[in-house]
Amino acid sequence: MAHEEAVEVKKRIREIALKIKRDMEMGRFPKIRYPPNTSGNIEFSEEEGYVFSPRVYSEIRGSRLKSLKTLAGILYGMDKALDHLENGLTMTKRDFYYIHKIERLKGTLFPKDQRETDSRIVLMELVLGLPREAISITSDPRGWIYGDIELTDRSGRTIRADQVGEMGYSVPPRPENIKFGRIGVKAVVAVEKVGPAKNMIELGIPEEHGIAVAILKGQASRSMRRFLRMLSDKGVPVAILTDLSPWSIRIAATVVYNSISSAHIPGLAAPEARFIGITTGDVETGFFSDYRFALEPLTQMDLKAAQDNMRLPNLQHPFWQEENRWFLEKKKKAELEIFKAMSPSARELKGLFVEYLRQKLDENLGIAI
Amino acid sequence: MAEREVQLEQISAADFFYRNKALAGFDNPVRATYTIVRELVENALDACELARRPPRITVFMTRSEERVDGRGTIYRLTVSDNGIGLDPSDVPAAFGKVFVSSKYRLMQSRGTFGLGGTMALLYGQITTNMPFKVTTARDGGPVEEFEMKIDIKRNEPIVLKRRRLADACDESFTRVEMHFEGSYGKARRKIVEYLRQTAIVTPYADMLFVDPDGVPYLFVRSTDVIPPLPREAKFHPKGVDLEILMRLISTTKTRTLVTFLTTHFQRVGSKTAREVVRLAGLDPIKRPRNLTDEEIRALFRALRSYPRFLPPDASILSPLSPELLEEGIKKELRPEFVKAVQRPPSVFEAHPFIVETALAYGGELRPTGEIQLYRFANRIPLLYDVSSDVSYAVARRIDWGNYGLRSLEEEPVALFVHIVSTKIPFKTVGKEFIANKPEIAREIELGLRICARELKSFLHRKRRAEMARARYEAFARYYELISEVVEDLTGERPPVEKILSKVRPPAGVKKNGS
Numbered sequence: 001m002a003h004e005e006a007v008e009v010k011k012r013i014r015e016i017a018l019k020i021k022r023d024m025e026m027g028r029f030p031k032i033r034y035p036p037n038t039s040g041n042i043e044f045s046e047e048e049g050y051v052f053s054p055r056v057y058s059e060i061r062g063s064r065l066k067s068l069k070t071l072a073g074i075l076y077g078m079d080k081a082l083d084h085l086e087n088g089l090t091m092t093k094r095d096f097y098y099i100h101k102i103e104r105l106k107g108t109l110f111p112k113d114q115r116e117t118d119s120r121i122v123l124m125e126l127v128l129g130l131p132r133e134a135i136s137i138t139s140d141p142r143g144w145i146y147g148d149i150e151l152t153d154r155s156g157r158t159i160r161a162d163q164v165g166e167m168g169y170s171v172p173p174r175p176e177n178i179k180f181g182r183i184g185v186k187a188v189v190a191v192e193k194v195g196p197a198k199n200m201i202e203l204g205i206p207e208e209h210g211i212a213v214a215i216l217k218g219q220a221s222r223s224m225r226r227f228l229r230m231l232s233d234k235g236v237p238v239a240i241l242t243d244l245s246p247w248s249i250r251i252a253a254t255v256v257y258n259s260i261s262s263a264h265i266p267g268l269a270a271p272e273a274r275f276i277g278i279t280t281g282d283v284e285t286g287f288f289s290d291y292r293f294a295l296e297p298l299t300q301m302d303l304k305a306a307q308d309n310m311r312l313p314n315l316q317h318p319f320w321q322e323e324n325r326w327f328l329e330k331k332k333k334a335e336l337e338i339f340k341a342m343s344p345s346a347r348e349l350k351g352l353f354v355e356y357l358r359q360k361l362d363e364n365l366g367i368a369i
Numbered sequence: 370m371a372e373r374e375v376q377l378e379q380i381s382a383a384d385f386f387y388r389n390k391a392l393a394g395f396d397n398p399v400r401a402t403y404t405i406v407r408e409l410v411e412n413a414l415d416a417c418e419l420a421r422r423p424p425r426i427t428v429f430m431t432r433s434e435e436r437v438d439g440r441g442t443i444y445r446l447t448v449s450d451n452g453i454g455l456d457p458s459d460v461p462a463a464f465g466k467v468f469v470s471s472k473y474r475l476m477q478s479r480g481t482f483g484l485g486g487t488m489a490l491l492y493g494q495i496t497t498n499m500p501f502k503v504t505t506a507r508d509g510g511p512v513e514e515f516e517m518k519i520d521i522k523r524n525e526p527i528v529l530k531r532r533r534l535a536d537a538c539d540e541s542f543t544r545v546e547m548h549f550e551g552s553y554g555k556a557r558r559k560i561v562e563y564l565r566q567t568a569i570v571t572p573y574a575d576m577l578f579v580d581p582d583g584v585p586y587l588f589v590r591s592t593d594v595i596p597p598l599p600r601e602a603k604f605h606p607k608g609v610d611l612e613i614l615m616r617l618i619s620t621t622k623t624r625t626l627v628t629f630l631t632t633h634f635q636r637v638g639s640k641t642a643r644e645v646v647r648l649a650g651l652d653p654i655k656r657p658r659n660l661t662d663e664e665i666r667a668l669f670r671a672l673r674s675y676p677r678f679l680p681p682d683a684s685i686l687s688p689l690s691p692e693l694l695e696e697g698i699k700k701e702l703r704p705e706f707v708k709a710v711q712r713p714p715s716v717f718e719a720h721p722f723i724v725e726t727a728l729a730y731g732g733e734l735r736p737t738g739e740i741q742l743y744r745f746a747n748r749i750p751l752l753y754d755v756s757s758d759v760s761y762a763v764a765r766r767i768d769w770g771n772y773g774l775r776s777l778e779e780e781p782v783a784l785f786v787h788i789v790s791t792k793i794p795f796k797t798v799g800k801e802f803i804a805n806k807p808e809i810a811r812e813i814e815l816g817l818r819i820c821a822r823e824l825k826s827f828l829h830r831k832r833r834a835e836m837a838r839a840r841y842e843a844f845a846r847y848y849e850l851i852s853e854v855v856e857d858l859t860g861e862r863p864p865v866e867k868i869l870s871k872v873r874p875p876a877g878v879k880k881n882g883s
């Protein structure tokens with residue numbers, strides 16, 4: 001499988017190189033056509049999230065100096081990426097940057113800073129129509145899943161995600177090739193913060209209530225989003241649990257709809273996933289209504305983010321708009337650690353988590369735990 | 370109160386200048402060394418120009434014996450030229466008397482006062498008590514050698530020896546040999562600079578200077594073209610001062626005031642003459658010699674106030690020509706760009722003048738952190754007091770940024786200003802800088818601006834060509850790289866030549882604008 005993919009990637013890269021070779025032999029300026037990830041090429045729908053549907057194309061032209069640098073840059077980048085791919089090596093964006101810091105590239109591609117090579121990675125994705133992970137450029141992996149899920153990954157080993165250490169299974173950079181075996185959970189709860197998520201695991205909630213806990217650790221990584229989508233495609237309901245803050249609303253929406261900057265990568269949105277909390281309703285009249293004293297004030301940056309949120313295409317649904325308006329009105333936020341304010345003792349905490357999850361999973365996904 | 374005897378001492382002109390040697394540039398041994406070379410070289414050049422031959426001038430300076438009392442070094446200086454030479458009978462007066470000059474006419478020349486060369490000889494005599502030697506001949510005439518001194522009190526030449534060396538010679542020449550006490554070490558830079566700048570403004574001259582250390586400095590002419598000899602002219606009525614008017618009146622042979630005016634002045638016909646005389650309230654047929662001082666002053670005032678004289682005749686001037694100026698600059702400074710212009714004649718205080726300006730850029734020129742301004746007056750380089758000169762003020766007020774230059778100090782750019790006139794308005798007797806006359810300043814500015822416009826378009830073309838070249842080189846680098854990568858990916862290396870032929874830069878910039 002992995003090998004087949006490398007063959008396909010190599011074919012695409014060679015095609016581009018051959019076309020450039022022909023152009024140079026004919027004395028024609030070479031050019032590469034690609035669909036840019038500009039707003040004109042990105043559609044949004046509640047059903048599918050951000051979808052890349054190219055209508056407009058750009059050209060990288062060998063007749064203009066700036067464009068020529070880009071042309072040489074992506075060609076060089078693809079050549080090195082292919083070399084890694086064929087030798088079973090991966091590289092990070094930082095590695096990719098260092099691959100350009102060589103004597104031979106002085107006066108041409110030697111980069112001023114990493115932004116220069118980072119933006120070329122996106123271009124390579126657009127030109128090849130493949131995520132960077134497909135050409136071996138990966139991020140540091142981030143995200144874990146804990147629960148009764150059996151899977152086989154590239155390592156060839158079959159793993160149960162509640163039997164691989166206290167954090168569970170670490171989602172690999174390119175989860176594409178994972179094969180799921182038996183899935184023994186009723187739902188996955190994707191939790192923004194490590195602390196509360198670990199508490200749930202430590203309290204034995206996954207085992208006792210037949211759920212999996214996914215740990216996002218902030219903004220969900222591309223690999224985590226892809227993994228959640230794959231689970232969703234397998235029919236596993238996905239619930240998202242974050243802080244109630246202008247940033248967290250984006251984290252939740254990105255899991256559901258994908259983001260503009262990675263809109264050109266398919267399979268990252270999980271439109272079936274449901275945001276379960278913390279909601280404004282929880283704070284105003286629901287689960288946390290007696291603990292409003294534990295809210296935190298919004299900072300200037302938070303407020304600015306809330307204002308920007310009002311205009312984001314993936315937050316236009318009346319639900320999100322209402323939630324977001326609350327920030328602008330109340331200038332407050334709630335964090336998942338609020339559970340600790342409610343229950344300084346461990347015994348009560350478990351009860352509170354379970355009660356909250358039971359209520360929310362039922363309300364949003366119709367699942368009883 | 371004690372009776373005091375008032376003693377009136379009559380001093381001769383030579384004595385006067387001996388007492389005021391600072392005025393003429395002899396105030397210290399360094400300055401004197403420079404001034405002596407300069408005065409003798411200028412006389413030599415003047416003589417050559419009259420002979421209409423490309424000047425060939427040699428200057429030898431050697432250390433003579435050390436002074437026993439250790440006061441300073443004595444140098445022997447020999448300056449030879451292939452100029453018109455002198456009639457032997459004129460030698461004693463020309464060299465042994467100040468205020469004797471063949472140049473007391475209204476004519477553009479380097480010398481003006483009848484002072485320079487003689488002062489140099491006088492200085493040598495005062496500091497060494499040694500005689501000087503002049504050897505000279507006119508075409509076909511005998512060669513005679515004079516050994517002379519100057520009687521300072523009486524302003525009279527003393528001929529110690531006179532020898533006939535040959536009865537006839539092929540080509541006229543003059544050789545002046547003298548001793549003086551000076552200081553060459555510190556004067557070297559100025560002397561060499563003076564000769565180099567002279568070579569710029571006299572590109573048709575060969576000059577060899579061998580200094581006391583035996584180091585030769587050779588300036589070879591790059592052209593045979595000599596600018597036409599300036600013509601002698603009559604005074605313009607507005608250009609005379611009372612002194613000159615009195616001298617003309619005392620020596621004239623004319624018999625009426627009207628003929629006096631039409632004979633001795635340019636631009637004065639008999640109708641104009643009668644109007645001037647009437648304005649002065651004088652009798653037109655009065656004999657000029659019989660005018661009283663009061664009447665002379667009335668005539669002077671009338672000449673000054675009469676409004677309808679035509680401007681003075683400038684055709685008598687002999688500027689260098691833009692071609693020769695560019696030639697001189699190119700040969701001595703080797704710039705990448707040079708442009709010279711000549712302004713049309715203009716007038717200040719009834720003296721005609723012509724300004725020539727030039728700009729040079731790049732090549733062997735280097736930025737110095739200072740304004741590189743070369744000033745010339747009647748083909749003499751001016752080396753001192755640059756910041757007091759009219760040209761300096763003009764250079765400072767021009768907005769060089771508009772002409773593509775960041776600043777004069779930081780760019781490899783040199784400015785040249787040459788003024789020719791029947792009277793150069795020097796601020797001092799030292800002939801070092803020119804007064805800020807608005808008429809002259811205006812012409813300098815216009816001239817420099819024309820050159821600057823030319824420089825601007827040169828720089829524009831040059832920068833465009835540089836950009837095109839840089840662009841081409843960048844294209845070459847990227848296509849080389851692409852070619853390599855394509856080879857890695859496909860196994861075959863595509864050629865870069867075909868593609869690069871499409872981005873060839875325009876072939877080089879032209880050296881100079883036209």
Ligand SMILES: Nc1ncnc2c1ncn2[C@@H]1O[C@H](COP(=O)(O)OP(=O)(O)OP(=O)(O)O)[C@@H](O)[C@H]1O
Nearest residue numbers: 412416463470471480481482483484485486487543
């Ligand atoms: N090398 C020479 N060849 C021919 N004549 C000369 C030479 N040197 C001097 N003379 C004659 O001697 C005269 C006096 O020279 P001097 O240098 O004293 O005065 P000047 O050149 O007329 O004026 P200035 O004071 O400006 O130098 C000159 O006018 C010239 O007629």
Ligand SMILES: [Mg+2]
Nearest residue numbers: 412480485486
């Ligand atoms: Mg003289």
